[in-house]
Amino acid sequence: MEKKLRALLKKDRRGVLGLDMVKSVFLLFIILVVLGVAGILATVSLRDANIFTSGTQEYNDTNYIVANYSGAVVDFFEEAGTIISILVVVVIIAAIGIVIAIISRFGGGGRATTGL
Numbered sequence: 326m327e328k329k330l331r332a333l334l335k336k337d338r339r340g341v342l343g344l345d346m347v348k349s350v351f352l353l354f355i356i357l358v359v360l361g362v363a364g365i366l367a368t369v370s371l372r373d374a375n376i377f378t379s380g381t382q383e384y385n386d387t388n389y390i391v392a393n394y395s396g397a398v399v400d401f402f403e404e405a406g407t408i409i410s411i412l413v414v415v416v417i418i419a420a421i422g423i424v425i426a427i428i429s430r431f432g433g434g435g436r437a438t439t440g441l
Contacts, residue, residue: 347412354405361398368394 368391377384 347416350408350412358402361402365391365395365398 368387372387372391377387
């Protein structure tokens with residue numbers, strides 16, 4: 326039994342509990358943040374470059390694009406808390422599954438010995 330426990334502890338445990346998935350999702354969020362901020366900066370720079378005359382259709386369209394893009398980025402990241410909560414639940418369920426698997430593997434027959 327001790328050999329089994331040592332072999333289990335020596336195994337490569339990368340990816341245990343779905344942490345690789347969580348790391349990938351957080352990396353995706355970081356990339357989305359960078360792209361969102363870059364897009365906002367680009368559209369605001371376009372608006373503030375005074376390319377279009379104030380009051381023209383193009384000027385108004387540019388303002389609408391900036392408002393819509395900024396609103397979309399903000400709305401998406403307001404919902405990021407929900408996505409992170411779902412990831413936490415997945416990690417907890419995976420941890421419970423691993424604990425159950427380890428207990429059932431080392432549980433044996435459940436024979437208790439007494440010193441009589």
